[in-house]
Amino acid sequence: MKIGLLGCGNVGSAFVKILIDNGDSIKERIGENLEISKILVRDLNRERDPWINTELLTTEAESIVGDPEIDIVVEVMGDLNPSKSLIEASLRRGKSVVTANKALLAEHYFEIEELAEQVGRDVFFEAAVAGGIPLIRSLRVSLVGERLSRVTGIVNGTTNFILTRMHEESLAFEEALAMAQRLGYAEADPRADLEGYDAAAKAAILSSIAFGMKVRFQDVLCEGISNLTAKDVEFASRHGFVIKLIAECARVQYENSQRLSVRVFPALLPATHPLSSVRDAFNAIFVEGEAVGELMFYGRGAGGLPTASAVMGDVIDAAQNLHYGSTERRLRRREVKVVPLDALESNFYVAIEVADKPGVLAKVATVFGECGVSIASMEQIGLGEEARLVFLTHSAKERSMVLTLDALAQLDSVRKIHRYLRVIDG
Template identity: 50%
Template sequence: MNGPVVKVGVLGCGTVGSSLINLVARQGDFIESRTGLRLEIARVAVRDMGKAREVDLPPEVFTGEPAAIVADPDIDVIVEVMGGVVPAQDLVLSAIAAGKPVVTANKELLAAVGPEVFAAAEHAKVDLLFEAAVAGGIPFVRPLRESLLGEPVFRVLGIMNGTTNYILTRMTEAGADYTEALAEAQELGFAEADPTADVDGFDAGAKIAIVASLAFGARVRASDVDCEGIRGITADDIAFAGRHGFVVKLLSVAERFSGPEGNRIVARVHPAFVPDTHPLASVRESFNAIFVQGKSVGDLMFYGRGAGGGPTASALLGDLIDAASNRQRNNHASLGSFSDMPLRPVDELTSAFYVSIETADRPGVLAAVAGAFSDHGVSIASMEQEAPTTDPTAPPVRGQARLEFVTHLARERDLTQTLQELSDLDIVLKVGSVIRVLSDESGFR
C-alpha cells in the first residue's frame, strides 16, 4: 500500500520512547492495512547524542534539540515521553499552538498543569491524547473521556501503582516485611533506586488527579490530592487483615459528592483494608485495576499491566494512530470543558478504621483506651490483643501489649482527635498503624 505518510516527532528515547519506535516499525504494515496511513518516525529528541540505542533509525534522525522538532514544519504529530514538567510543558504548548496533535505519557505534566494544557488543546482544536499517562497499557482514559462522558460517575477507585501492589503482594503471600519486599521489587526492576514517588503515593496521586479531572469535568491538580503511602505497613497489619477476610492495597480514590451546596470532590491515595470478596482484592503483583462506579452504568472494572515499556508503548501507539487519523480528517477528539469544583476536606469523610496501639500491659488500660474512643464518638466494632512483635518466634515484650481495633463508621476528624488523646495517655507507648477499611456501607464516605 502507498497511503499518506504521517511524520512523527518523538521527544524522548528512554524505555518507553524506544519501545514505541520499535513497535511502530513492527506494526507499520499492519497499521497501514487497517488505516491507510503510513507512520514514519521522522525525528527523535534525546538528551545524550552519544548514547547507543536499541532502535533501528539512521543517526541523522536524532537531535539534542527537542524544540527544533516541535518547530519543524514537516513534523505532523508530536509524541512526548520526556517526563517531568520542564521543559515538557513549553514544548507541548508550543506544539499545540502550532496546530500539531500531541500524544503524551507524561502524568507529572498533566497532574501539575493539566487544566492549562487541556484548555490550550481545546482552543486550538487539536488532539491531546494521553491514554498511556494512567494505568499503562490498560485502555481506560478513552472510555472515561468518551464512552462515559454522559455517565454521572460518582466514584473511581483503584490500584494505580504496580510497584506498591507488588510489595504488598509479597508481604501478603510470602510473609516478607516491607524492607525485604521493597528490595525484591528493586532487584526485579519494579521499583527505582529511590522509590519515594511510588511508596509515598505521589505517582498514584498524579494519576488520580488526571482521572478525577476527566471523570468529573473538574480542574484537579496533584497538589489537590491527599497522599499517604505504604512505608508504615507492617507484617502485623497484613496478618490482622488476613485473619479477618481482608487484603491491604494502596488505593487511589476520587469521589464526587452532591448536596444542597452543589457538587464537591475529593481525591486521595492511601492504604486500605479491602474485603477479599472485592474485585480489587485479587489484583496481584505489578498489575493495576480501576473500578468505576456510575449511577446508570453501575460498576465497571478495568484490569491489566499498569507499567512497563511494552504496555505503555501500546497505549501510546493507539493514541498516535487516532491522532494521525483525526489529522487526516481535519478532526480532533474534544476534551470538553472543565470547571472549578470545590474540594471537600478529607477530615469530613467517614470510614471504618483499623487502628493498632502499643500499650502498657496492666489493669485499667483497656478501659482508658476505650474511653478515648468514646470521648470522640468513635464506636469500636472489634478488638484483639496481641504480643507486640512481628516475629512469632521472639518472646513477647514483658509488660507491653498490642491492641488492634476495627471501628464502626467514623468521621476522619473524630478519629484524628481520638488518636491525639490516645497519644497523650501515659499508658500508650505508641499509636501504630491507622488504615481505612473499604466497605459497601461507607464507600469511604
C-alpha cells in the same frame, strides 16, 4: 503522517518497535502511513536498541518542533522541563501532541488543554494513567453520559508489588522493597512511589476526566505505605482483608452541596473486592456509576511496551483526526470543590501500643466512645512489652478518629499510637 519523537528511553524505544512491527497492519486498517521522522535524545552516542535508526536521532528540539513536515509530536521524556515548553511550542505550530507525562499533566493539564483547543489540535495522554489500560478514552467518551459515584484504583505498580510480596510471603516492608528494587519494579530512590506522589498525580488526572472538574496534584490528599509493617498486613489477612495503596475519587455530599474527595492512601479491602486480586505490578481501576453499575479495567500499568501501546492508540486517533480535519471534543469542566478530609467517613483500622495490664482496654474503649467512634472488633496482639491493641471501627468521621487518637495519646497506659488505616467496604 510524520511523527516527531521527544525521548528515546524505555517507552520511546518500545514505541518505535511497535511501529516497525505493526506499521503495515496499522496502515491496512486505518489507511494511513505512520512514519517517525526524528527522535530527540540527550546523548547521540549512548547505545540504543538495535531497531533504532540512529540517523533519525537529534539533540536539537527545534529541528522537530519547528519542522513543518511533522504532524504529530510524541513526548515520552518525562519531567516538567523542557517537556512543557516543547509541547506548547508543538501545539502552537499546529501539531497534535501525545504525551505520557503524568507529572506535567497533574500540574498543567488545563492550560495545555486550553491551548490545544485554541489551535484546534489534540492532546492525548492515555499512557499517563495506568499504562496500557484503555481508561482515559473510556471515561472521556463511553462514560461521559454516566453519573459516576466513585473511581477506585490501584495505579502504582511498585507499591502493589511490595504489598503483594508482604501479603503472600509475609515479608517485612524493607525486604519487599529490596526485592522490588532487585527486580526492577522500584527505583533506587523509590520515594515518589512509596509516598504516593506518583499515584496522586494519576488520581488528579483521573478525577479530572471522570468527574469533569479541574483537579490538580495539590488537591489530592496523599499518604504512602512506607510505615506499614508485617504486623498490619498479617492482621488484615487474618480478618479477610488485603492492604492496597488506593487512589480514590468520590462524589461526597457536604453541607448541602456535592463535592469531590480525591485521595491516595493505604486501605484495607475485603478479600472479595475485585481490586483485592490485583497482584504484583498490575494496575486496575474500579468504577462505580449510577446506571452502569460496577466496572473494572485491569492490565499492565507500566513497562515500555504496554505504555507505548497506549501511546500508539493515541497517535492513531490523532492521525485520523488530522486526516479528517476534526479534533477530540473538549469537555467543559468545573473548578473542583474538594471536601475537607475531616468530614469524610469510613471504617477504620487502629493499632496502638499499650501497657499490658488489667484495666487498659476499659480506658481505651471509653475514649473511643467519648469521641463518638464505635468499635466493631478488638484484638490484643503480643504480650508485655510487645502488647498491641488493634481495633476495627464502625463508620466514623475522620475528625472523630483524629480526636480519638489525640485523646488516646494522653493516656498513661498508651505507649504509642501506631497507625490508623481506612477500610473500604465490599
